[in-house]
Amino acid sequence: MGAPRTLIVLGGTTEGRAAAAALAGRPGVRVVSSLAGAVRAPSLPDGEVRVGGFGGAEGLAAYLCAERVAGVLDATHPFAAGMTANAAAACAAAGVPLVVLRRPGWTAGPGDRWHRVGSVAAAAAALPALLPGDGRVLLTTGRGGLARFAGVDAAFWIRSVDPPDPPLPARHTLLLDRGPFDLDAERALLDGVRPHVLVTKDSGGTATAPKLTAARERGVPVVLVDRPPLPGGVPAVCTVDDAVARLLE
Missing domain, CATH: 3.40.50.720 (NAD(P)-binding Rossmann-like Domain)
Structure with a gap:
């Protein structure tokens, strides 16, 4: 052989x-x-x-x-x-x-309020128009590119597997966790954070998709970053x- x-x-x-x-x-x-x-x-x-x-x-x-x-x-x-x-x-x-x-990738369905953007920078730029004065953002884009959100005046809940490097938004809470995430857990997360906007990447697959279902159920808009x-x-x-x-x- x-x-x-x-x-x-x-x-x-x-x-x-x-x-x-x-x-x-x-x-x-x-x-x-x-x-x-x-x-x-x-x-x-x-x-x-x-x-x-x-x-x-x-x-x-x-x-x-x-x-x-x-x-x-x-x-x-x-x-x-x-x-x-x-x-x-x-x-x-x-x-x-x-x-x-x-x-x-993911496809929007009835009831989804998705705003597709071409980059993480574009996602940060889109937030001010979607947020009230006391805006809360659930950010699940991973560790990379978080500096883009540092200048956005909002309270951020940042979910990441490992602690991200600075700079980070001035008002933020780290949620260190690893998928897959089930629907009940994502519902509980959104109910606890009560975000005005969810920001995520179009990663596709099933491991992190339940957050989109939870956002749809609660009428939360989603800023979705398209793939390169x-x-x-x-x-x-x-x-x-x-x-x-x-x-x-």
Whole structure:
């Protein structure tokens, strides 16, 4: 038997862990999951795990060549645009096939009061028109980009897995928690905070979707940040099964 094929899974998302689990048990396959290291005590996937960056697209390309990688699955968060761009450039340089796995985004339904914006900065700019004088904001955009909200005159409840770095809004309360979040818990959260606006990213999936249902039930407007576009020419799939099948081809 020859050496096993090395397949790289980028990202510690729910989909990334599921893909690693599906690949790790296959004969003739060596799966290595690469985690950015941005989250403390992450849930580790099956197979080998490396933590930390590669040093940009050039560093990743060198790693792919050194490890003789046969294929790369980008299962990073839909908003990890920098990593996806580096993966696309590195795979093109190294001649390694790349598959991007992106869970479908959310779609508004009857009763939803969504305001779609193109960036976190645009979300912060949209808030003053949506808030009363004593405005309360439930902010679930993650740790990145919170400085954009520092100048907004409102009380913020910021949900994050780990404590975010300053600058932060002058009036804020940290809610350190990790999904998935069920509907009853999200209802209780909104009833406790009583936000005038919920700000979140279009991450898609089911792990954090219940907050949108709770907001709809309570008539709370949602400022929803749209996803960054994928690099041109990169094949993308929506399910773990399709991603695994593509990677094994």
